[in-house]
Amino acid sequence: MKVLVTGGAGYIGCLVVDELLKHNHQPKVFDLFNWGKESIEPFMDQIEIYEGDCRNSRDIIYALEDIDAIIHLAGIVGEFACKSNHKAHFSINIESTRTLINCCTDPELDLVRDFIFASSCSVYGNVKGLHDEVTEETPTAPLSSYAHAKLRSEKIILDAMESVPHFHPTILRLTTLFGWSLRPRLDLVTNLFAYNAWKNGKMTIFGDGLQYRSLIHARDVARALVQTLEAPRLMRSGRIFHVGEETNNKTVKEIAEIVQSQLPSAEIEMNPGQPSDRRDYRINCRKLKNIIGWEAAYSVEDGIKELIENLNTMDWDWESERYRNHLFRYV
Ligand SMILES: NC(=O)c1ccc[n+]([C@@H]2O[C@H](COP(=O)([O-])OP(=O)(O)OC[C@H]3O[C@@H](n4cnc5c(N)ncnc54)[C@H](O)[C@@H]3O)[C@@H](O)[C@H]2O)c1
Numbered sequence: 001m002k003v004l005v006t007g008g009a010g011y012i013g014c015l016v017v018d019e020l021l022k023h024n025h026q027p028k029v030f031d032l033f034n035w036g037k038e039s040i041e042p043f044m045d046q047i048e049i050y051e052g053d054c055r056n057s058r059d060i061i062y063a064l065e066d067i068d069a070i071i072h073l074a075g076i077v078g079e080f081a082c083k084s085n086h087k088a089h090f091s092i093n094i095e096s097t098r099t100l101i102n103c104c105t106d107p108e109l110d111l112v113r114d115f116i117f118a119s120s121c122s123v124y125g126n127v128k129g130l131h132d133e134v135t136e137e138t139p140t141a142p143l144s145s146y147a148h149a150k151l152r153s154e155k156i157i158l159d160a161m162e163s164v165p166h167f168h169p170t171i172l173r174l175t176t177l178f179g180w181s182l183r184p185r186l187d188l189v190t191n192l193f194a195y196n197a198w199k200n201g202k203m204t205i206f207g208d209g210l211q212y213r214s215l216i217h218a219r220d221v222a223r224a225l226v227q228t229l230e231a232p233r234l235m236r237s238g239r240i241f242h243v244g245e246e247t248n249n250k251t252v253k254e255i256a257e258i259v260q261s262q263l264p265s266a267e268i269e270m271n272p273g274q275p276s277d278r279r280d281y282r283i284n285c286r287k288l289k290n291i292i293g294w295e296a297a298y299s300v301e302d303g304i305k306e307l308i309e310n311l312n313t314m315d316w317d318w319e320s321e322r323y324r325n326h327l328f329r330y331v
Pocket residue numbers: 006007008009010011012013030031032033034035052053054055072073074075076077078092096118119120121173174175176177178183185188325
């Protein structure tokens with residue numbers, strides 16, 4: 001398949017490109033390259049690149065030529081980043097989904113039948129005391145504008161399926177990612193703790209640290225996206241799946257302790273007075289395993305170990321905004 005990967009140079013995107021190539025697909029990266037092109041440099045001679053903005057229908061229409069499927073990852077990721085520019089957040093995280101869907105389903109243009117969207121389990125908000133675990137049928141209760149935008153995009157996509165015959169979208173709600181990628185993100189809780197422990201010898205927990213996060217390695221997510229795309233349409237069309245691993249459901253305090261087990265000199269500092277991210281949930285991840293046959297390969301321990309190894313060996317400017325989404329000036 002010739003697959004358009006929007007956001008293909010990002011944290012997840014560059015791993016998806018690698019995975020698509022391993023499966024003999026032809027990736028075409030569509031990206032604004034907010035973080036540059038270094039993450040896809042190893043693949044340059046095997047892929048197509050379209051530098052464009054997914055808010056711009058002209059860019060999308062030209063990029064869609066000969067495309068069989070789309071994996072839609074482009075976006076502003078995380079609540080702090082979304083809050084930094086509300087207009088950019090609205091136009092990229094909601095309206096560009098509408099533009100993309102219009103362009104790939106309009107009868108004037110060639111229909112792109114297969115569409116995978118990277119949504120987020122943040123749509124569930126805080127279920128403590130309500131649900132021991134969250135399935136794909138659990139009612140959503142987003143706490144952030146980022147999570148609201150994901151839900152609105154899901155609706156745009158699933159509504160299009162109702163009105164366009166032979167359009168087969170799938171929604172993957174990702175748990176929180178961790179681990180190494182050629183565009184590393186050091187703003188995600190596990191990676192942030194590992195970086196702070198490595199750099200400053202200290203991790204700070206806001207709140208009581210007992211809130212649950214469901215975690216998944218970025219490379220496992222890339223495999224899930226590609227494996228879902230390759231599954232028969234009957235198995236995936238119009239469906240919502242969680243991408244996660246139940247043994248990686250950890251409290252924030254447990255995550256810090258796993259980091260500490262690998263960097264024993266690092267301290268854990270509790271800051272209960274400081275408000276923390278209120279999300280709290282344990283995600284049931286069986287549906288994707290049962291229907292698509294995908295399974296996670298990496299534990300949180302594996303991801304932290306690999307990240308620390310790379311921090312030790314790569315001579316990169318780790319303090320750069322390039323590795324922290326909320327520091328970027330979105331327009
Ligand atoms: N990382 C996570 O924990 C996580 C969890 C759940 C869902 N997701 C979703 O997965 C997707 C990818 O996340 P990521 O962590 O790889 O983020 P990322 O910031 O590393 O990648 C996003 C990419 O999108 C590109 N982009 C941004 N605006 C664009 C625009 N207008 N047009 C074209 N390209 C644009 C950026 O240049 C970047 O390369 C996002 O949709 C995100 O919401 C991520």
